[in-house]
Amino acid sequence: MINVEPTDKMANKTLRLVLGDQLNSNHSWFKAADNSVTYVMMEIRSETDYASHHIQKVVGIFSAMRSFSKALELNKHQVIYMYLNDEDNLQSFEKNIQSLIAKDNFTHFEYQLPDEFRVDVVLKELCKSIEISSSVIDSEHFFTSRNELEHFFEGKKTFVMENFYRMLRKKHDVLMEGNQPLTGKWNYDSENRKKLPKNHKPTPPLVFSNDVSIVLEEIHTTDIKTIGNIDAVNFVWPINREQSLQLLDFFLVECLQLFGSFQDAMTPNEWSLYHSRLSFSMNLKMISPQEVIEKAIHEWHKRPDEIEFNQLEGFVRQIIGWREYMRGIYWLKMPEYASMNFFNNKEKLPDWFWTGDTKMNCLKDAINQSLNFAYAHHIQRLMITGNFALLAGIHPDEIDAWYLGIYIDAIEWVEITNTRGMSQFADGGIVGTKPYVSSASYIDKMSHYCGTCFYRKEIKTGEKACPFNSLYWNFYDKNEDKLAKNPRIGMMYNVWRKMKPEAKVALLEQAEYYLKKINEL
Structure with a gap:
């Protein structure tokens, strides 16, 4: 009309x-x-x-x-x-x-x-x-417009996040000195990959005790299908701007000084570590990315001896870099992005993705944490649940729906580009330059999961062999036609080709056995 x-x-x-x-x-x-x-x-x-x-x-x-x-x-x-x-x-x-x-x-x-x-x-x-x-x-929330990334990369074949990040740093004068980065270096990612020391006890997280029983009762009178667990009288997440600002202040005072160093670290029974957990508040727009960054920089200026620059830059990059980049990719590539399936994966998620009932410690911890808190940090999502799903050939629609449903901060614009792109490589390399898969060695390097696991991290085949080990090589073997020319993973194919034929066969047979028994792992 x-x-x-x-x-x-x-x-x-x-x-x-x-x-x-x-x-x-x-x-x-x-x-x-x-x-x-x-x-x-x-x-x-x-x-x-x-x-x-x-x-x-x-x-x-x-x-x-x-x-x-x-x-x-x-x-x-x-x-x-x-x-x-x-x-x-x-x-x-x-x-x-x-x-x-x-x-x-x-x-x-x-x-x-x-x-x-x-x-x-x-x-x-x-x-x-x-x-x-x-x-x-406009919603007046983001640093960029919907189409800013599209205009920035116009005529380019690849969409390198680092280039977009540097442009936004310059445009919005974030951690800049004139036209150069404040310290002479743009990115401190290489310094932000430490494992938690064995006896290190992270700062206990700030949680709220919101009584949401009335809302919960109203939902229970319907047939709305939900997943996960909840404590209705001690709801831990912020539900207004005031609580969101409290959570921000807690992060800046108690966690920022170790955020960068341990942002990729994982350990059992520690669901928050040094992460800000601000994504729910930010994605609902109760607080803005600009005020979060400004307050973080202010805290660093107040305590430069306590907060090393790599801690601050890693946090700023997640917000003005990665978050804005993912939104730009979303509006550039939707709706086609939602149906991309580069590897033509077809399998269903294992049943235990909904229960956490698996013998693999890393997955048990990450999934149970997700069911209990509606949260897992980015490496748990990328290198534990996402890694396994990709190695197991799960259809991107399956893992996409799981991520969108289970995480409190998951709204499609930020979820689908991280899941279907970064995690599952279903977009064929628009977001990530290579598939993010690993064997047990990476998980052991960044976590404390492996030491008490039912499976043995060092065993590749046979009884109690860690499933990640054989599935890892099976993935590369199955997708050689799509990946062999990727310069970032050519080394893995050199290793694979040099293996003895009987070792290859044993790995592939082990992977096939695990994939057939996937609901029993």
Whole structure:
């Protein structure tokens, strides 16, 4: 239908949609209350049901939305909040917006640019269908626009994150001295790969004790399918801006000084280590990447003797570099990206991905942690669960749905590029320059998982051989036609070709045995 501009005879009434991941109290929308503007927020089945989400994710987002709506009302904004079980909740953006326009005679509809492709399509189609005018505004959260990466790499065949990162450092004057990096060096990644010392005890994480039992009870009255566990009266995640800022301050004071060194380290029964765990707050926009970076740099200036520069740069790079880069790739390559399957993998996830019931220590710990906290840090995701899934030939759709569902910070724009791209190499090298796979040696190098495992890290074939060892070589053998010319992994094929034929056969037979028994590993 054709949008109609309001006339002078019509009372101007604007309806503004606020999505569950747009809880940005500093957005220009909210600078001053306006009686002609009404905000609508909605808990709807179209958002709970497109994936099997972790119960903590659903509860956390709904709790944060409710907190945000109350904050708007306290600031004199007019708010319509649709609870999950409201009788007049039609359970979709389109139906609810159309109903509100008809019932309350709104003359104009506005929304902020959504971060998910599917929601973007829904809202564009909605604006075509309504008989009032509509407009869209930026979410005012990211350092970059949706298309900035596309313009930066225009005419290039590869999309090197480091180049994009350096451009953003320059553009936004982050850790710069003129046109050069502050210390003369751009990237300290090589210094940020240490294993935790054996008797090292990480700082206990800051957790919250939010009572979310009311939200949980409402969800339990529906047939919404969720995964994972929850403590309804001690919900550990921040559900408002104030708690998000507390978590940021805790990270800066207690964790930043060791974040870089141990950001790739893994150890059993330590779910947080020195990570910030700010991604949930940032992805819901309760706090902004700019204020996070500015506060981190300020803390480094306050304590330069305690916080080495590599700790700070590693953290800044994750936010202004990797996070913005992944979003840019998402908007450049969607929707085709969601169906890429470079290796043509076809297998299903093992059953124990949903229970954590496996004899492999690393996977048991990473999966149980994910089920209990809706969280695992990036190396657990990349080099434990993701590594195994790729070695086992799991279909990217399977692992994609698992990551999107199980992690509290997983919103498609950041999840799918990390999973289908970085982790599974399903995009054929758009994001990563090589597949991120390893045998037991890397896992042992970066963790304390292997020492007490049922399987033996040093054994490649036979009884109790670590599955990662034979699956690793099986992966390279199976995909030689696709990978042999990759300059970053040519060395592995040289090693493979020099192996004795009987050793190769034994490894491939061991891998085949494990793949057939995958649900028993």
